Amino acid sequence: MSAIVEREPERRAGWARAGRRMPRWQLLLRYLLLLAVLALTIGPFLWQLSTSLKGPGEDIYRSPPSLLPHQVTLDNYAGVAETIPVWDFALNSLKVAVTNVLTNCAGAALAGYALARLRFPGRRSALVVFVMAMLVPVESILIAQFVTMRELQLNNTLLGVVLPGCIGALNVLLMRNAFAALPYEVEEAAYVDGANAWQRFVRIALPSVKGTLAVVAIFAFMGAWDDFLWPLIVLSDQSKFTLTIGLNFLHGTFADNQRLVAAGTVIAVLPLLVLFAGLQRFFFRGVGEGAVKG
């Protein structure tokens, strides 16, 4: 670890040198390519935003298209709220996402700590069960979950949406790895001082893995906010819809009114983009840890 840290400035200097060495035309080509990819990835979002701001007097089907709205209006956003209870849907999504964050953080931290630190009979097989659970694709147990939810009479409730994802196996393993990487000595010292397992967990171990916990929280939020297939199966009553299901409904029923659909998608995607802009580094860390260690 320390070797990497020491080499870091050296590497940066190397990159800077490489940057200077790069011929001007190559640098230009690089940035042109970057801008082209940028247009491809961000362009569709901007077009959607532009469509959602265009007034009824403006032809959105024009050819050649006009990229910027000429009569900027927020009427379409009000229109969405009149057509479907979009704020109720957003509230439902928020409830589901926040619950998912809380259950995943608490559950994964507790289970992860138990797997990493506590000695109990069957610890090894418990770990194997978690790894195996990760291999079962969600899509192949949908039907069984649907039947279980019906038996519990939780179909068409938000609880039914949350329950199957409330503790992700991947999150448990992430937390386990984070706890296992902590040095034993600190906890041993606390043990000698008379701290019990719970105190060691809350006071010492948990504060040391805040970064991983943040990753779990963010991906739990994003997963729940973006999920489509499972809520589509569980929810049938419009008053219980989450945003994604509501958008699908809006699209199915008012497909002709593109301005409305566009406004709806902007409402759904904006909170996540704000979250992403603020917490970028955790998003990237999550991908790295999830892919390499999980």
Place this chain on the structure above:
Amino acid sequence: MAAFSLYPFLSTVAHSFTDARTLTAGRFVGGANYQELIHDAMFWTGLRNSLLYVLGVVPLLVMLPLLLAMLVQRHLPGMTFFRAAFYTPVVASVVVVGLIWVWLLDDRGLINALLEGLGFGRVGFLSDPWLLLLSAMAVTVWKGLGYYMIIYLAALANVPRELHEACAVDGAGAVRRFLTVTVPAVRSTMVLVAALSSVGAFKVFSEVYLMAGPTGGPGGEDTTLVMLVQQVGTGLSGRVGYASALSVVVFVLTLGLMLLVLRAHRTEDA
């Protein structure tokens, strides 16, 4: 946790041998569901589309994000911004992404307007079953680029610069250096990406559902396997037994696909 993953899986296997429906418990019917599956034309359509999806999406998702990662790897001004921007489609919900592209690819949407402006005719991206499947694949690739780019970035950071420099001194061009230094160094990551993206592509649901509609386009031509599971097994008249048999097939094929990718990796090593 185990209760929500392993138990449902075992109960799926058990259900697949019964004729259970949503509102009625089933009787044991042996392998009848599996027999019906073999003679079900929709099953073969779904299997074909899901496999085509893997073939179409995986090579692009293994190569393009690697090139993208190399493009944003250097520490030049603005790179943090570009990385974040390229990751944005990953953050957006698949429903949002699907609807954005439905509008872009609409008969009177932006892409057709641009095509017309350039003097080409309009293309029915969302009305022709084959074009629709291709369009859905393009959307999946577009949404996945940023995710795999980040995975590749982590792998690229471990490629020693000295190797590139030595190669450059020996007079190797950029393409040659890419093939002899970069690709071997990130090969295990490429296998990981191939495994992840092929499993994801095989289970595709949302993109096709949103672009083709709940029934999978005209005559169900674009139905995928998971769409079939959802169509057959849910709702008040869902055929739980038959859908469970479908689910078991999805599970077995997913596992097989993963083993195939890993095996291809090992034979390459030998």
